[in-house]
Amino acid sequence: MQKTRQFGISVxxxxxxxxxxxxxxxxxxxxxxxxxxxxALRYEPVIAGARYYRETGLEIESGAFERLAGSDAIxxxxxxxxxxxxxxxxEISPHLEVRDRFxxxxxxxxxxxxxxxxxxxxDERAAxxxxxxxxxxxxxxxxxQGRGEISGDAEARETLRITRPTxxxxxxxxxxxxxxxxxxxxxxxxxxxxxxxxxRAFAFFRKIFDERRAAFAxxxxxxxxxxxxxxxxxxxxxxFDVLVTENMFGDxxxxxxxxxxxxxxxxxxxxxxxxxxxxxxxxxxxxxxxxQDRANPxxxxxxxxxxxxxxxxxHDEPLMLEAAQLLDRVVTDGFAERDFLPVEFGGRDGTRxxxxxxxxRIARY
Ligand code: ATP
Numbered sequence: 001m002q003k004t005r006q007f008g009i010s011v012x013x014x015x016x017x018x019x020x021x022x023x024x025x026x027x028x029x030x031x032x033x034x035x036x037x038x039x040a041l042r043y044e045p046v047i048a049g050a051r052y053y054r055e056t057g058l059e060i061e062s063g064a065f066e067r068l069a070g071s072d073a074i075x076x077x078x079x080x081x082x083x084x085x086x087x088x089x090x091e092i093s094p095h096l097e098v099r100d101r102f103x104x105x106x107x108x109x110x111x112x113x114x115x116x117x118x119x120x121x122x123d124e125r126a127a128x129x130x131x132x133x134x135x136x137x138x139x140x141x142x143x144x145q146g147r148g149e150i151s152g153d154a155e156a157r158e159t160l161r162i163t164r165p166t167x168x169x170x171x172x173x174x175x176x177x178x179x180x181x182x183x184x185x186x187x188x189x190x191x192x193x194x195x196x197x198x199x200r201a202f203a204f205f206r207k208i209f210d211e212r213r214a215a216f217a218x219x220x221x222x223x224x225x226x227x228x229x230x231x232x233x234x235x236x237x238x239x240f241d242v243l244v245t246e247n248m249f250g251d252x253x254x255x256x257x258x259x260x261x262x263x264x265x266x267x268x269x270x271x272x273x274x275x276x277x278x279x280x281x282x283x284x285x286x287x288x289x290x291x292q293d294r295a296n297p298x299x300x301x302x303x304x305x306x307x308x309x310x311x312x313x314x315h316d317e318p319l320m321l322e323a324a325q326l327l328d329r330v331v332t333d334g335f336a337e338r339d340f341l342p343v344e345f346g347g348r349d350g351t352r353x354x355x356x357x358x359x360x361r362i363a364r365y
Contacts, residue, residue, distance in 0.1 A: 018077025135250025
């Protein structure tokens with residue numbers, strides 16, 4: 001008999017709509033486990049966030065980092081509430097510490113046009129948008145976070161940092177991702193997005209990109225300055241596949257690409273390092289819609305799909321890879337056959353209705 005492989009998943013529901021969208025994703029993961037068998041996810045709750053901070057003065061449970069480190073993946077809802085701040089005025093952000101501690105350098109942010117989801121561009125070809133922004137997530141301009149200097153109320157400075165080891169890993173990740181996407185019909189193209197015409201750090205970034213591309217002759221490599229990319233992502237986003245870029249550029253461009261295919265409620269995200277990975281929607285805790293069953297759960301559900309894909313690849317579990325692909329088909333067909341249209345997209349379906357429709361469809365396939 002086939003052995004069922006167990007995976008420990010740390011689950012941080014967090015604040016605002018976080019618990020609702022995480023529960024939606026867990027319901028979908030359960031449906032996929034039931035449909036496929038062969039793998040079992042053991043959920044381990046970890047409490048963290050702004051509400052927890054308000055109640056206890058702690059941003060995350062004590063001992064949590066050890067537990068997170070011991071799990072196979074982390075699934076997170078959203079962290080932060082506008083009225084809860086640290087004494088210095090900054091936001092509660094234990095998830096950023098997770099990113100740093102675990103070296104989660106590869107920020108995977110897909111943007112894919114689903115049928116009948118809002119299309120922001122008039123051109124028919126926008127139906128073919130299917131790209132990933134790969135945002136380096138541990139250095140770049142964000143390296144400077146908490147380290148900036150203001151001298152004499154007259155001048156402020158922040159430092160951008162690009163390192164060879166991280167850039168090499170990032171580019172290899174980008175090319176491998178493009179290769180996997182190509183095997184499933186993707187364009188097989190990695191575009192390096194930088195500002196190499198102005199900054200030495202980005203010329204260095206591009207030089208390393210050129211070195212690494214040599215090992216991936218089956219994948220095309222392109223270049224774009226970030227300003228030109230902002231233009232091209234509106235003019236012809238359907239021509240791109242994997243965009244690999246620095247932290248701040250990726251932060252900005254991935255919001256733009258999320259908007260192209262609907263909005264933040266469909267923007268999934270994987271943050272992947274050498275030994276750990278965290279999956280969460282790209283949106284925040286949306287306190288303005290909390291408790292109304294209006295949150296679009298798709299971003300978190302699709303992030304859970306990225307998690308299955310990550311675990312399947314890492315642990316060589318074909319059934320998990322299949323489950324991830326089935327989930328994408330279910331979401332595509334669900335949109336195409338008007339099973340659901342989230343409130344966020346002008347439809348009538350709340351968090352629970354969208355989740356129910358997806359779970360029901362998984363059982364039918
Ligand atoms: P953060 O800085 O943590 O990313 P934010 O304050 O910039 O958060 P969000 O919490 O993402 O922003 O909310 C921005 C807007 O998008 C809000 O109006 C919110 O209601 C809406 N929004 C965010 N996520 C969703 C979702 N899943 N479904 C529907 N609307 C959402």
